[in-house]
Amino acid sequence: MRKLTLALAAFAVGATASTGPAMAQNEQFLPSLVYRTGPYAPNGIPFANGVADYWTLINERDGGINGVKIVFEECETGYATDKGVECYERLKGKGPTGAGYFSPLSTGITFALTEKVPGDKIPLLTMGYGRSESRNGAVFPWNFVAVGSYWTAADVAIQHIAKEFGGFDKLKDKKISLVYHDSPYGKEPIAALEARAKLHGFTFKGIPVTHPGVEQKSQWLSIRQDRPDYVLLWGWGVMNSTAIKEAAAVGYPRDKVMGVWWSGAEPDVTPAGDQSTGYKALMLQHGAGKAKVHADLEKHVIGKGKSPTKDDFAQVLYNRGLLNSMLGVEAIRTAMKKYGNKPMTGEQIRWGFENLNLTADRIKELGFEGMVSPIKLSCEDHQGADVARVQQWDGKNWKVISEYYTADRKILDPMVKDAAAKYAAEKKITPRDCSKES
Amino acid sequence: MFYRETGQFKTSYAADMAIFPIRQDRIALWAVLAFAFIGVPLLASFQVWPFGGEYMLRAILIPFLILSLAAIGLNILTGYCGQLSLGSGAFMAIGAYSAYKFSTGVHIPLEIFSISIPPLPMLPSILLGALMSCLVGILFGIPSLRIKGLYLAVATLAAQFFFDWVFSRVKWFTNYTPSGSVAAPELNFFGFVVNSPVERYLLCLVFVTLFALMAKNLVRGSIGRQWMAIRDMDIAAELMGIRPLYAKLTAFAVSSFVMGVAGALWAFVYLGAWEPLAFNIDRSFQILFMVIIGGLGSILGSFLGAAFILILPILLDQVPQALGVPLTVETVSHLVFIVTGALICWLLIVEPHGFARLWSTAKEKLRLWPYPY
Numbered sequence: 001m002r003k004l005t006l007a008l009a010a011f012a013v014g015a016t017a018s019t020g021p022a023m024a025q026n027e028q029f030l031p032s033l034v035y036r037t038g039p040y041a042p043n044g045i046p047f048a049n050g051v052a053d054y055w056t057l058i059n060e061r062d063g064g065i066n067g068v069k070i071v072f073e074e075c076e077t078g079y080a081t082d083k084g085v086e087c088y089e090r091l092k093g094k095g096p097t098g099a100g101y102f103s104p105l106s107t108g109i110t111f112a113l114t115e116k117v118p119g120d121k122i123p124l125l126t127m128g129y130g131r132s133e134s135r136n137g138a139v140f141p142w143n144f145v146a147v148g149s150y151w152t153a154a155d156v157a158i159q160h161i162a163k164e165f166g167g168f169d170k171l172k173d174k175k176i177s178l179v180y181h182d183s184p185y186g187k188e189p190i191a192a193l194e195a196r197a198k199l200h201g202f203t204f205k206g207i208p209v210t211h212p213g214v215e216q217k218s219q220w221l222s223i224r225q226d227r228p229d230y231v232l233l234w235g236w237g238v239m240n241s242t243a244i245k246e247a248a249a250v251g252y253p254r255d256k257v258m259g260v261w262w263s264g265a266e267p268d269v270t271p272a273g274d275q276s277t278g279y280k281a282l283m284l285q286h287g288a289g290k291a292k293v294h295a296d297l298e299k300h301v302i303g304k305g306k307s308p309t310k311d312d313f314a315q316v317l318y319n320r321g322l323l324n325s326m327l328g329v330e331a332i333r334t335a336m337k338k339y340g341n342k343p344m345t346g347e348q349i350r351w352g353f354e355n356l357n358l359t360a361d362r363i364k365e366l367g368f369e370g371m372v373s374p375i376k377l378s379c380e381d382h383q384g385a386d387v388a389r390v391q392q393w394d395g396k397n398w399k400v401i402s403e404y405y406t407a408d409r410k411i412l413d414p415m416v417k418d419a420a421a422k423y424a425a426e427k428k429i430t431p432r433d434c435s436k437e438s
Numbered sequence: 439m440f441y442r443e444t445g446q447f448k449t450s451y452a453a454d455m456a457i458f459p460i461r462q463d464r465i466a467l468w469a470v471l472a473f474a475f476i477g478v479p480l481l482a483s484f485q486v487w488p489f490g491g492e493y494m495l496r497a498i499l500i501p502f503l504i505l506s507l508a509a510i511g512l513n514i515l516t517g518y519c520g521q522l523s524l525g526s527g528a529f530m531a532i533g534a535y536s537a538y539k540f541s542t543g544v545h546i547p548l549e550i551f552s553i554s555i556p557p558l559p560m561l562p563s564i565l566l567g568a569l570m571s572c573l574v575g576i577l578f579g580i581p582s583l584r585i586k587g588l589y590l591a592v593a594t595l596a597a598q599f600f601f602d603w604v605f606s607r608v609k610w611f612t613n614y615t616p617s618g619s620v621a622a623p624e625l626n627f628f629g630f631v632v633n634s635p636v637e638r639y640l641l642c643l644v645f646v647t648l649f650a651l652m653a654k655n656l657v658r659g660s661i662g663r664q665w666m667a668i669r670d671m672d673i674a675a676e677l678m679g680i681r682p683l684y685a686k687l688t689a690f691a692v693s694s695f696v697m698g699v700a701g702a703l704w705a706f707v708y709l710g711a712w713e714p715l716a717f718n719i720d721r722s723f724q725i726l727f728m729v730i731i732g733g734l735g736s737i738l739g740s741f742l743g744a745a746f747i748l749i750l751p752i753l754l755d756q757v758p759q760a761l762g763v764p765l766t767v768e769t770v771s772h773l774v775f776i777v778t779g780a781l782i783c784w785l786l787i788v789e790p791h792g793f794a795r796l797w798s799t800a801k802e803k804l805r806l807w808p809y810p811y
Binding site for chain 1: 491492493496497501542606613616617618619621622623624633708709710711712713715716718752755756759766767768770771772
């Protein structure tokens, strides 16, 4: 009898808890797909902290977005696509208006969710990753590859290499290799690099590394035989630091290795110690370091003990997390201008993204000065920016070593158009007419 | 072995040879099928907890059904025929990619060998994809005539890595997409587009029911008994006149066909867009664990094992939050690993034959309380 009573009591507790605390109606629910465990955790944690801290800051400092409190929930994906889909299904319906927008921080999960978001009407903010052709908002109404795509990154990387060699004509007969994560993430830039290779006459070679990337001996031995003039690195998680260590082991100069912006953060270089000195990486506009917003974070979030953030504060990926949340929050704010100060639905937030216009003044006001240049999204253009810089690790800090490069849209735009048209044909999508959107 | 339970006397051969000879089993099966086919869609459309929303169908039931199907496939091979395989992921991948190719049109532009097949409808694509998987399964089953046990596992591991490599390197299979990730075409069955979660669920359910019944039927017939004879002692089986070549290769064929269907469903219905990583070695292990935990040589065990390996971690993951315990996601996910791992160890110590055995003991106890024979 006692056992039965206990079981009943436990059931009752479970039942009341599962119905949950009554959801206040004036709350905006924002989901967060994170990975704080597994081989990609060193990079996933700072980003997730940045995302969460900015939302907490908005609640603590401003009392929410125009008075609408942000409620958020994390779901651990471990960077696995099937787990990411499960998390998406778990979180998409929560809150009074459903999930606001998703940022999966994984190209594989982005591909899977791209098939699901049109049905659920939830925008997908993939800042600096995901499908490069989703810049085309007419075919991909729900994807926002804001600030930069992999094709942008590849183009800027070649521009920087050309500058180091003394001009595009010097690229002729040079060898450039790409060491990439063998997944959609790593394969995305290949098309853009091949286009540039044809244009300038350099030899391009792709060298895949199997997930998770802790085993790269043979790849770097082939680089030693091949002696390419430059090596590009498209890695993530432990793969990056392993690549730097292997480069050192085969004696390949680190200042001839350049990573994408996902291979250019502190967790990528610190495990390799002094061997990382000289290694370069692209910047998704911003770098490490503090802006005005960090002072507010220290005062309202970190100082009050409302965050798990420790050493990663103001690091590269933490800052990227902040930026990701800032774009999302500003999109919601834009949507509120049209639809009123209440929780927004995914559809309304999409309108907010498409009409997002961050001017230099607004960026300064938000405390992000120097981290991002003005950006304007529209129905046709879901990317909004084509610029990136290059930074170099000096053993202790990332140093910015270049001016802003602008990716050549004359090369990339036809590629976006073709790839999007192919996708539309395969999925039988009729592209929207952007001139009719308000 | 076949032990028939006493207590229910049959008066005809047909009754004695029925798939489910025990009356309670038949009633339970009809009840489960009725609930799955009618109850779940009804509950979902009336938004009854926990079937309301799409989460239950999309994130739990659909993957559960598909992985159960894959587990049935592996169970035929490993559980009934005793051929250890680590290539499940590869066979699923072949099913998925072949179905993708058939549904988007096959063009082999060789001078001497030029084939051009227009895009096929969905059902033939899935079945032809499974047939491809079946053919490759037979091919990789040939070594099983010479090598056994763990050595065969290594040979099937070769299939796993080979097809991982093929589908990420040979761009023809992915229709030359720049990223190597492909998106499933529209799920159009005879003009009816399967889209909503309930429709997708029913689609998977139909496939799973058909193949589970087929498997259940096969294993009690002549061919299933041949498989089991080979499993229990191959030399003795050969002496009794069972041809190992035929028995082993049919097991590989049926098993990889079923896994091919599961792979196509996993890619088309559950993921929607996929990359070779969706069918990597982890998937093979996951399905092998389902079969071992569920019970080798049991169709029901495949379902129980899939439920344990797939659903339990998802539920555990949500327990702290549902109870209002403030734990960070990383603590929760570590706890899930610890609890699931401990449960697996405990189960394999208490009942090495898996859930299916636990269930059959329970069934006997219920029918002949309290002493089963």
